[in-house]
Amino acid sequence: DKGEKMLKTWYSFLLCWLSLRLEANPGLKVRITQKGLDYGRRIGMELLKQAVLKETFPSWSGQESFSAVKVNYVISRLRINAVDFPETSASFIPGTGISLSVAHASATISADWRMNAWLLKDQGGITVSISGLFIAVIFKVSKDSTGHLSMLLHNCQLSINSVKVKLNGGSSWIYSFLSGFLEEPIRTKLDKNLCLNIKYKIQMMDAQLRKHKVLNQIDAFAQIDYSLVSSPAVFKSHINLDLKGTVYPVGYHTDPPFVPAPFALPNKGDSMLYLGVSSYFLKSASLAYYRAGALNITISEELATTFNLNTTLFKDFVPEIAPSYVTACPVLLKLMATSPPAVSLNADRCILQTTGCVEVFAVLPNSTTRYIFAGNLTASTRANLTITKQKLIISLLLKRLQFSLLHSTLGFSEMSLVENFLSYALRSAVIPVINDKLGKGFPLLNLAHTTLTGPVIKTNQGHLVISTDIHYK
Missing domain, CATH: 3.15.20.10 (Bactericidal permeability-increasing protein; domain 2)
Structure with a gap:
């Protein structure tokens, strides 16, 4: 009824008023400008490069069909040998947080491959060249209930222009077979996991922020x-x-x-x-x-x-x-x-x-x-x-x-x-x-x-x- 709606309206108004009253004036203020954000971006990209080159990745496996033959393969010991971020930018998103984008990025990944099919086994090395990688990420910043700074992934967009696979070792006919079939699974795996990995890393950063002593x-x-x-x-x-x-x-x-x-x-x-x-x-x-x-x-x-x-x-x-x-x-x-x-x-x-x-x-x-x-x-x-x-x-x-x-x-x-x-x-x-x-x-x-x-x-x-x-x- 009207009385109940009016009561809810006044209750909401009271909560808003109290929330405004409870936000006390600060004793200290910190402002980070665009100049500071740009410096942080440059340092962050350098630290990211160093971290990526040290990163370890789990093995993964798959199955492909060649005529009537099913081929099982395992990709292991993945490691990033080189990475380049030629174009990066960072900006503030009013009311939300910070946007970070990377354009025309490239990476070279090496790994070991092993395949197993009917009456056939082979193995060797693999080099994956990724180019034209674009990532745009928005971090949402807020305050948690204990007064700590909190950071969450608000949005992540990803696109990859090119994935090239080159196999080394093993039989030559297997090169052409596996190379053609591996490019799409690798692209799919990157599309699926890269933003998830970024989300996980941001969650780890947020957990570290919560451990940071405010006293x-x-x-x-x-x-x-x-x-x-x-x-x-x-x-x-x-x-x-x-x-x-x-x-x-x-x-x-x-x-x-x-x-x-x-x-x-x-x-x-x-x-x-x-x-x-x-x-x-x-x-x-x-x-x-x-x-x-x-x-x-x-x-x-x-x-x-x-x-x-x-x-x-x-x-x-x-x-x-x-x-x-x-x-x-x-x-x-x-x-x-x-x-x-x-x-x-x-x-x-x-x-x-x-x-x-x-x-x-x-x-x-x-x-x-x-x-x-x-x-x-x-x-x-x-x-x-x-x-x-x-x-x-x-x-x-x-x-x-x-x-x-x-x-x-x-x-x-x-x-x-x-x-x-x-x-x-x-x-x-x-x-x-x-x-x-x-x-x-x-x-x-x-x-x-x-x-x-x-x-x-x-x-x-x-x-x-x-x-x-x-x-x-």
């Missing part, structure tokens, strides 16, 4: 979620992959209390690859390391390699310390972040502002520590961003420091002197330690045997854009 370990503290948040968007000039791009503390996979803002990649095709990194990605990394306790650092005299971190150095900044420490004692700086560093991306600038507290101790000759003072500090640092080996490398430079005293065993006459000491300590000892950790980088991609060539980083309001070519080695 990657950065270090002992954090992991990145690379799962797709929506199906790949395929356009005529490119394909877009929207990745979750959330950094979690290891073993703690609760989403941050903020969501990614929408952002767009530039409408360009000069580079093979465009990577979009939202401020959400960096903010989730900041929160993850804060929750993991990685931002709590203790700097000792051993770690302060560029200067002697001891009470003698203190005297130069804070004269009031001199009466209490006539003999130089090592100093410990304990720094603890009180909130995740705030990340700000503006035009050509990335700023990190960290709020925390610092406690300063002297290490006495008997290895005990004596408390000197504690306070709150706010450090503003500029982040220099570079790309190395598919990783985003962040290097910090202190721009400004503000300090307020909480408690002290000494009376400080000028707080600016204490602030100067802390600023010097941060620049010389603390930030180098942090930069050493950050130098391990945040993995943006996980492409085996591939390097990024000539990457350029552009900092925009709320996101970064990395344009790069790639090189397969």
Whole structure:
């Protein structure tokens, strides 16, 4: 009835609305352009040639009649000796996936033959020359339920212009007999099995994609979620992959209390690859390391390699310390972040502002520590961003420091002197330690045997854009 139809209509509308709402904005975007696809095609064809020449094929048998005599034959040890793909092309199919075509391909196949008939047995070698081979394949790309990229064969077309068979060895009359009869079965077998073999190979590729880890370990503290948040968007000039791009503390996979803002990649095709990194990605990394306790650092005299971190150095900044420490004692700086560093991306600038507290101790000759003072500090640092080996490398430079005293065993006459000491300590000892950790980088991609060539980083309001070519080695 009308009521039931109306209910179904509203139910369908609700499902569509929910599906739109559930497709979250990505933290990372990847765009492959036509230039990137063409490079992938060239590399793929070379790898395909190498794989085909190593391929092994099962034996096959058949039966033909010659006058009243039935002849059974077996073709074994098939191997491809040469293959050529003179004309190849690849393109994006909007809304579907990728099209790959090979025209005027040729191959030379060798094998052994053996025949058996009434009162007659013979064997020898066979050479098959295939020319004018045309293959057009369309791959459909999508997202599976676990956020993995999925690839399936959508369509396969095949045509063969010529199959020539030449037999070696055996009796000459058998040559002409078998040669004439084998050309058609070989053509039929290729017509039947080539697209099936392509389908099988794509299924194997899809299985490998499903095994690919979408949660990657950065270090002992954090992991990145690379799962797709929506199906790949395929356009005529490119394909877009929207990745979750959330950094979690290891073993703690609760989403941050903020969501990614929408952002767009530039409408360009000069580079093979465009990577979009939202401020959400960096903010989730900041929160993850804060929750993991990685931002709590203790700097000792051993770690302060560029200067002697001891009470003698203190005297130069804070004269009031001199009466209490006539003999130089090592100093410990304990720094603890009180909130995740705030990340700000503006035009050509990335700023990190960290709020925390610092406690300063002297290490006495008997290895005990004596408390000197504690306070709150706010450090503003500029982040220099570079790309190395598919990783985003962040290097910090202190721009400004503000300090307020909480408690002290000494009376400080000028707080600016204490602030100067802390600023010097941060620049010389603390930030180098942090930069050493950050130098391990945040993995943006996980492409085996591939390097990024000539990457350029552009900092925009709320996101970064990395344009790069790639090189397969």
